[in-house]
Amino acid sequence: MTVIESAGLRARKKLRTRDAIADAAISLFLARGFDHVSVSDIAAAAEVSKPTLFRYFPTKEDLVLHRFADHKGEAARVVDSRGPDVPPMTALHRHFRAGLDRFEPVTGLNDHPEVIAFHRLVFATASLTGRLTQYQLDDEAALAAALGSGIAGRLQAAQVVAVQRVLARTNWQKIADGRTAHDVQPEAIADADHAFAQLSHGSI
Amino acid sequence: MTVIESAGLRARKKLRTRDAIADAAISLFLARGFDHVSVSDIAAAAEVSKPTLFRYFPTKEDLVLHRFADHKGEAARVVDSRGPDVPPMTALHRHFRAGLDRFEPVTGLNDHPEVIAFHRLVFATASLTGRLTQYQLDDEAALAAALGSGIAGRLQAAQVVAVQRVLARTNWQKIADGRTAHDVQPEAIADADHAFAQLSHGSI
DNA sequence: GTTACCGGGTAAATAAAGCAACTCGGTAAC
DNA sequence: GTTACCGAGTTGCTTTATTTACCCGGTAAC
Incomplete structure (x- = not known):
């Protein structure tokens, strides 16, 4: 019963996907600047499709501001x-x-x-x-x-x-x-x- | 055009899932012996569900013999x-x-x-x-x-x-x-x- | 000898992800 | 000024995965 609930595979993998997208985004933004990174770049780096990225974060800005x-x-x-x-x-x-x-x-x-x-x-x-x-x-x-x-x-x-x-x-x-x-x-x-x-x- | 085709996210992730299952299986089998590892153990170690495991490998034996x-x-x-x-x-x-x-x-x-x-x-x-x-x-x-x-x-x-x-x-x-x-x-x-x-x- | 559990394997429903093609605004080329 | 392209965000459709519940054979408990 830890703070991080291990509640089911699906939930865990969703969290991991979200983290992967956010991490890839922040890392690319810091390296090249917000406006010089496309959401497609981020999706590719996080190894998800673009629609998946937008299912987790409604806008490009939210990739930073979450x-x-x-x-x-x-x-x-x-x-x-x-x-x-x-x-x-x-x-x-x-x-x-x-x-x-x-x-x-x-x-x-x-x-x-x-x-x-x-x-x-x-x-x-x-x-x-x-x-x-x-x-x-x-x-x-x-x-x-x-x-x-x-x-x-x-x-x-x-x-x-x-x-x-x-x-x-x-x-x-x-x-x-x-x-x-x-x-x-x-x-x-x-x-x-x-x-x-x-x-x-x-x-x- | 490498030997390992990077043909699409879907295909890549399928390969990775398959590898994760097979690796987890072999590793557990070598550590504890074939009969002392349940397929549920393997699924848990590979972080997939049991039905998913069986979609990749028709039987427990095939986890070894593939x-x-x-x-x-x-x-x-x-x-x-x-x-x-x-x-x-x-x-x-x-x-x-x-x-x-x-x-x-x-x-x-x-x-x-x-x-x-x-x-x-x-x-x-x-x-x-x-x-x-x-x-x-x-x-x-x-x-x-x-x-x-x-x-x-x-x-x-x-x-x-x-x-x-x-x-x-x-x-x-x-x-x-x-x-x-x-x-x-x-x-x-x-x-x-x-x-x-x-x-x-x-x-x- | 039932009853209960365990492990291999399956089925049906549902969630999540990928794919492809699209809209829409902006902007550079010519 | 049209044409072409690029990037943000969307839309259906398909594929893949999780969930949950189950079947079946074996085996240990009592």
């Missing part, structure tokens, strides 16, 4: 599953803080070469940042629903997502400038504390 | 495709001789550890030798047809197959006793010359 997609709706889930007597902002703050503690790539606080290259790839490609923004809007909508259906919830959600985006981007920039994640971590935590405190106390 | 099956009808083909003015026995003799020159496993003249272990596995397992005999009978029938439809052809075919079997078995025995293929080769060639000469000149 890693972010794994976090889809996470903020909303954090709010929904917070303990009693825990304000939403506190839960979101703790969750982001936990991400920083674990150097999770989504926080921007990660200096593994692959992760850096991956982020550079995303930020350097217009269609990718575009679609990533779309993801964030979806996330924001889900968070708004979790925070309560009203203009207040929608405003708060927008601010939270904006804060997360700026924090992550700031961390990434420092690391892209050559600093280590370990070195940047204290500032990242301070920035997060500052930003979330601002959100909680409305000190704008 | 290597011999590759030579199915070879004698008949040799006779059919011999040049003009070449007597059938001469063609068969040359062909067997060529096999010895190349240390082909079918000739028994091969001292690779895997090949030795493989042969031991076959000869030590009743159901395998049984089915192998069946293969040889099929081979004999095909050869008989190639030699001409009559009692004479059938007799000759039987004798050829018998000779090949004895020669191969003799070679294998010497190698099983610890000698090298290179060392045995001259005797093997002499034996083959003797046996085929006997067949040609009818000196029984």
